[in-house]
Amino acid sequence: MPDFLSPFYQQFLETSALEWLATITGFLCVFLAAKQNIWNWPISIISVLTYLFIFYQHKLYGDAVLQIYFLTTAAYGWYYWTKRNQSNEKPISSLSPREFLLTTLIVLLLSIGLGFLLDHGTDSDVPYADGFCTAVSFVAQFLMTRKVLQNWLLWVIVDLCYIPLYLYKGLILTAVLYLVFAIIAWNGYRGWRKSYYNFSS
Numbered sequence: 001m002p003d004f005l006s007p008f009y010q011q012f013l014e015t016s017a018l019e020w021l022a023t024i025t026g027f028l029c030v031f032l033a034a035k036q037n038i039w040n041w042p043i044s045i046i047s048v049l050t051y052l053f054i055f056y057q058h059k060l061y062g063d064a065v066l067q068i069y070f071l072t073t074a075a076y077g078w079y080y081w082t083k084r085n086q087s088n089e090k091p092i093s094s095l096s097p098r099e100f101l102l103t104t105l106i107v108l109l110l111s112i113g114l115g116f117l118l119d120h121g122t123d124s125d126v127p128y129a130d131g132f133c134t135a136v137s138f139v140a141q142f143l144m145t146r147k148v149l150q151n152w153l154l155w156v157i158v159d160l161c162y163i164p165l166y167l168y169k170g171l172i173l174t175a176v177l178y179l180v181f182a183i184i185a186w187n188g189y190r191g192w193r194k195s196y197y198n199f200s201s
Contacts, residue, residue: 015172015173018050018053018054019054019171019173019174020173021046021050022047022050022051022054022174023173023174023177025043025044025046025047025050026044026047026051026177026181027177027180027181027184028040028043028047029041029043029044029047030155030181030184030185030188031184033144033188034152034184034185034187034188034191034192035191036091036147036191036192036195038078038081038082038085041074041075041077041078041081042074042078044070044074045071045074045075048067048070048071048074049067049071051063051067052064052067052068052071054171054174055067058169058170058171059122059123059124059125060124060126060130060165060169061118061122061124061130062114062118062124062127062130062131062133062134063130063133063134065134066134066137066138069138069141070141073141073142073144073145076145077144077145080145080146080147081145081147084147091147091195091199092147092148092149092192092195092196092199093146093147093148093149093196094148094149094150094196095143095148095149095150100150103139103143103150106139107135107136107139107154110131110134110135110138110139111128111131111132111135111136112131113131114130114131114132114134114135115127115128115130115131115132116131117131118130118131126165126168126169129161129165130165132161133158133161133162133165136154136157136158136161137155137158139154140154140155140158149189149192149193149196152185152186152188152189152192153185153189155181155182155185155188156182156185156186156189159178159179159181159182159185160178160182162175162178163175163178163179163182166178
């Protein structure tokens, strides 16, 4: 094995059972969400509770708080998807240009605000990176609960940003998971976009 891969291999071997659980359930919930399968929500509850504990241990406080938010949105998303499936509404919606600009502004303001809070209120050594990833995830998750197409584009961006952050924190398995997440998110976007335009035609 090349020398530069040895630290990553060692981290992989030292991955805890808790991180394995979080990784497997995290993969399943994102995979199912991309398939518009409502079972992604109960599985995500297991994943977010596990990651809440892991991120707190590793001083990723923004991500830890984000898991609490994910827990509430999982319950809401479960309810909303069930309700929408039983109605005649368009299954997937899309942001208008105005809504897209508003979403971008919200992400920027949240990133700055969370980064500032983490920098001055915690012992985080990555406050602004953590704040940005948390802000994007916060908005993307809300858009997913409402079945908005562009949620997947936000997930692609944030998943790619999380990879170096988790490698830095020694969470090798989670970093690999987020690479897979980015691929699933892109495929999710393509699949949802196809459904959106098929319904419109």
